[in-house]
Amino acid sequence: MKFKFLSFNNLILEKYFKNINKFLSNKNIDYYCLNLPKKIIKINLLRSPHIDKDSRDQVEYRIYSKLLYLNKINKYLFLKFLKINLPSIIKIFYI
Secondary structure (H helix, E strand, O other), X not given: OEEEEEEOOHXXXXXXXXXXXXXXXXXXXXXXXXXXXXXXXXXXXXXXOXXXXXXXXXXXXXXXXXXXXXXXXXXXXXXHXXXXXXXXXXXXXXX
């Protein structure tokens, strides 16, 4: 099973993965964790809609992601665990 985790805050994602590692190691489950490259999205906004095109703001946000591979685990049990302790900033996708 593969799970993908996305977050805008890398510190919270790392802290959450420490909890997952503790849970999986206590249950003696084989797993593999992989850091994916961060995705940087840059947006240019015009301050004024009329003449001043030189007046712009640049906004950037980063998306941090990780992959978690699991071997021989009950998917529903693990999903239940993930959702109970899941911060609202982190999104999970089952791949």
